[in-house]
Amino acid sequence: MTTTAPAPRDARPPRGPRPAAAPADSRAPARRRRFWAEVGWKYPVAALIIFYAVFPLVYVLSAAFNPRGSLAGSSALFSAVSVDNFAALGETRYWNWMINTLYIGGASAIGAVLMGAAAAYAFSRFRFTGRRASLTGLLIIQMFPQTVAFVAVFLLLLALGQVVPILGINSTVALICVYLGGALGANTFLMYGFFNSIPTEIDESAKIDGASHAQIFWRIIMPLVTPVLAVVALLAFIASFGDFILARIVLTSEENWTLAVGMYQWVSNQLTSRWGLFAAGAVLASIPVFVLFLSLQRYIVGGLTQGAVKG
Amino acid sequence: MTVQLDAPRTTAPIARRPLEPRRRGFGWGFIVKLALLALVNAVGITVILAAWRTEAWVILIASIVLLVIVDAVYLAKRALPLKYLLPGLSFLLIFQIFTLGYTGYVAFTNYGSGHAGSMEQAVEAALIQGEQRVEGAATYPLAIVQRGDELGFAIVDDGGVRVGSELEPLSEAGGASLDDDRPVDVPGWEVLPRAAVLSDPELQERVVNLRVAVSDDPEDGSIRTRDGTSGSIYSSTLSWDEQAMTISDSETGLVYAADDRGNFVAQDGSRLAAGWYVPVGFDNFVRAFTDTALAAPLFEVTLWTFAFAILTVLSSFGLGLLFAIIYNDPRVRARKLLRTLFILPYAFPAFMSALLWRGMLNSEFGVINDLFFFGADINWLGDPFLAKFAVLWVNLWLSFPYWFLVCTGALQALPGETLEAATIDGAGPWRRFRSIILPLLLVSTAPLAIASFAFNFNNFTIIYMLTGGGPAFPSSSSGLGSTDILISAIYQISGVAGGTADYGLASALSIIVFIVIGVISALAFRQTRKLEEYQ
Numbered sequence: 001m002t003t004t005a006p007a008p009r010d011a012r013p014p015r016g017p018r019p020a021a022a023p024a025d026s027r028a029p030a031r032r033r034r035f036w037a038e039v040g041w042k043y044p045v046a047a048l049i050i051f052y053a054v055f056p057l058v059y060v061l062s063a064a065f066n067p068r069g070s071l072a073g074s075s076a077l078f079s080a081v082s083v084d085n086f087a088a089l090g091e092t093r094y095w096n097w098m099i100n101t102l103y104i105g106g107a108s109a110i111g112a113v114l115m116g117a118a119a120a121y122a123f124s125r126f127r128f129t130g131r132r133a134s135l136t137g138l139l140i141i142q143m144f145p146q147t148v149a150f151v152a153v154f155l156l157l158l159a160l161g162q163v164v165p166i167l168g169i170n171s172t173v174a175l176i177c178v179y180l181g182g183a184l185g186a187n188t189f190l191m192y193g194f195f196n197s198i199p200t201e202i203d204e205s206a207k208i209d210g211a212s213h214a215q216i217f218w219r220i221i222m223p224l225v226t227p228v229l230a231v232v233a234l235l236a237f238i239a240s241f242g243d244f245i246l247a248r249i250v251l252t253s254e255e256n257w258t259l260a261v262g263m264y265q266w267v268s269n270q271l272t273s274r275w276g277l278f279a280a281g282a283v284l285a286s287i288p289v290f291v292l293f294l295s296l297q298r299y300i301v302g303g304l305t306q307g308a309v310k311g
Numbered sequence: 312m313t314v315q316l317d318a319p320r321t322t323a324p325i326a327r328r329p330l331e332p333r334r335r336g337f338g339w340g341f342i343v344k345l346a347l348l349a350l351v352n353a354v355g356i357t358v359i360l361a362a363w364r365t366e367a368w369v370i371l372i373a374s375i376v377l378l379v380i381v382d383a384v385y386l387a388k389r390a391l392p393l394k395y396l397l398p399g400l401s402f403l404l405i406f407q408i409f410t411l412g413y414t415g416y417v418a419f420t421n422y423g424s425g426h427a428g429s430m431e432q433a434v435e436a437a438l439i440q441g442e443q444r445v446e447g448a449a450t451y452p453l454a455i456v457q458r459g460d461e462l463g464f465a466i467v468d469d470g471g472v473r474v475g476s477e478l479e480p481l482s483e484a485g486g487a488s489l490d491d492d493r494p495v496d497v498p499g500w501e502v503l504p505r506a507a508v509l510s511d512p513e514l515q516e517r518v519v520n521l522r523v524a525v526s527d528d529p530e531d532g533s534i535r536t537r538d539g540t541s542g543s544i545y546s547s548t549l550s551w552d553e554q555a556m557t558i559s560d561s562e563t564g565l566v567y568a569a570d571d572r573g574n575f576v577a578q579d580g581s582r583l584a585a586g587w588y589v590p591v592g593f594d595n596f597v598r599a600f601t602d603t604a605l606a607a608p609l610f611e612v613t614l615w616t617f618a619f620a621i622l623t624v625l626s627s628f629g630l631g632l633l634f635a636i637i638y639n640d641p642r643v644r645a646r647k648l649l650r651t652l653f654i655l656p657y658a659f660p661a662f663m664s665a666l667l668w669r670g671m672l673n674s675e676f677g678v679i680n681d682l683f684f685f686g687a688d689i690n691w692l693g694d695p696f697l698a699k700f701a702v703l704w705v706n707l708w709l710s711f712p713y714w715f716l717v718c719t720g721a722l723q724a725l726p727g728e729t730l731e732a733a734t735i736d737g738a739g740p741w742r743r744f745r746s747i748i749l750p751l752l753l754v755s756t757a758p759l760a761i762a763s764f765a766f767n768f769n770n771f772t773i774i775y776m777l778t779g780g781g782p783a784f785p786s787s788s789s790g791l792g793s794t795d796i797l798i799s800a801i802y803q804i805s806g807v808a809g810g811t812a813d814y815g816l817a818s819a820l821s822i823i824v825f826i827v828i829g830v831i832s833a834l835a836f837r838q839t840r841k842l843e844e845y846q
Contacts, residue, residue: 038642039640039642039643042637042638042640042643043643045637046638046643046649049634049653050649050652050653052708053652053653053654053655053656053708053712054652054655056656056664056667056668056671056708057655057656057659059667059671059678060667070676071670071673071676071677072675072676073676074676074678075676075678075681075682114398115398115399115402116399118395118396118398118399119395119396119399119400121395122392122393122394122395122396123392126391126392126395128391128392131392134396141403141407141408141411143765143828143829143832144411144825144828144829145765145766145769146406146407146410147769147771147798148414148769148798148801148821148824148825149407149410149411149413149414149821150802150805150807151414151417151801151805151807151814151817151818151821152409152410152411152413152414152417152818152821153406153410154805154807155413155417155422155814156405156406156409156410156413159367159369159370160370162365162367163358163361163362163365163367163370164357164358164361177402177405177406178406180399180402180406181402181403181405181406181407181410182403182406182407183399183402183403184399184400184402184403185403185407188399212340213391214340215340217395238660241660242660242661242662242772243772244662244771244772244775244776245771245772245775245798245802248808249807249808260662260772263662263663263666264662264666264776267666267669267670268779275670278666278670279667282663282666282667285660285663286658286659286660286663289658289659289660290655290658290659293657293658294651294658297654297716
């Protein structure tokens, strides 16, 4: 069959007698009934879903601005508004942890992007012995998360710290290295698919013009794959932002903690009294993640469905 | 699309450049490469030297091998792919593949509290623990000195000053000056004022634990201090006989012999606290299944781990898919806004969500009880059943937006003609969903569902942050609780966060988790292959 006009994909063909055939006065209620049966009910349902999805976020926002600062009495939403909690963050180590988190997340994101892009370039552009095998190997390794091996990570860093203190327990550099250990397994496939979508003719013509492989990689390929680089950077950043178990084990002294470790400590010990601080801290920390996430969500979903897990 | 449009533009300037002969080795790239290689070599050699000094042979060999490979790969003209793979590969080897292998090794040892190092270290620890103040020995006026991060003692002996640290025994310090019988200026060292020591608890502890050997001979004992102003000689009543592999206590006359379980045991059955780790075969695995204090809670934890992972995936996938189908309707207005609102929980960092819900579900002050249950005192996180329900509820909140996004994307990629043809053939909405939409959708989403299962199987953050694994099992000393999943149980048992450590048992359980994930992934991927063949 041929369609002449681009019809909406989901539009249903009219069933039964066309409404036009009915008398004019009964047309409006019938059409309204059909609207409610097919489309209208979706709005109240959406309101319910939005309530489930958004209520906790509205609540945390209200708690952040609630001057009482404790869990008790923070149920009445926006009953009083002040910025006391935000100001009080300055008296804690919050900003210290924030800087640590940004530093660790930023460094592991950049490292993950560089390593992943280089590996994806090699897999995509060179044909070498063991290529198939190493791709399969990576696929298998990425199934075994580092977090389950945290005991071994802990013992490894204990041993490394005896030799090189900067790679030992309580060093942020060591934590970044641990995160980078997972960079290849998690990201190569995401990038590999994207690299493959760039035609090799581009490389070839550059090669004929005398470009070296390094020039092709840095000057031609990297600018073309920027979207996937951004996505991998964001995913790596969010992964380290949200990691608790490794950060908790590696970073032992309070000034080295990340937000996840520090804010857990606040709330686990004195949940009810530190509530306002937690809420204010959560609101501040989530804003940049929200913004990045919402602006990049299209690419993230595309990446997830197209390349992430499949070989 | 954009890729192909942009591509010619980007290559144009390069293409127009005149052909150069291949003259590698003199451009900027080469200089950068040399500088980086020099840096890597400098760091590598520093590590090798440090490993040599601390006698860490495994690290020494590993770093030599790695450095040789790096130099070979980047200086030779061949092995082009390796130049791009090596940085990521070396991190992968050290911090992921090695740790996987090491987990396997530790699982077969009794590594943990009381068995924390080599035999040599255990002997040293035993001798230190056996140290006592020598009766009637003199006390020396003493000052705490510091050099960089290294602490030491300076004592006054016969009018002269002797200085030493943990790493080097006492030796004469020339040119030191005294004030009121106390060293005030020691060349090469910074004398810490007493107030600084008193005001810093961490420093105090280091000072109390500091031992400075009197001489190269361990029999001479070492200087220790209790108050930071005077030191006296401590020496061990224990002595180590390397030939017989025994430690004898001169005070009690007991002789402790090394056994094959990593302990020093005397004839009367008493043993020293310090031990070393030895391979114990399958003991840890056997213990996980047979130890009465452990086996029953672990069994329940395992069941709940599966239930948690499966229910989470099913519920969030189902809900996300349902919403995706409902709102993938061009007649619904403001779909973009709705979609953004739906996915907000996914963009909120997960650990904060768990902590947030922990507060909201608080039975006394929580907003859930206050607003939705009329102030009732429902103990969400304290009742085993409700706590499990709460975990699933919160995880559903966290993950349905992800599935909504994924399913919306997958739905929009479905071939419209197939659906249209089915409609013409008279298929109703349910039939179309079951026979066309779902099978096609599963091809692209099944691998994600497996990944999500594996992720939730090890979703430490939500469990630890929301319930901490609690409420604890009654009548069990294991410290585990009814919402603990395997990974949080392993965390609890391992003792890395403090308490009694049992790295061996924890690693054995990690191995079991790895096997479970591996088997499930393998089976599931085979199944998805089959699904793909339908396409």
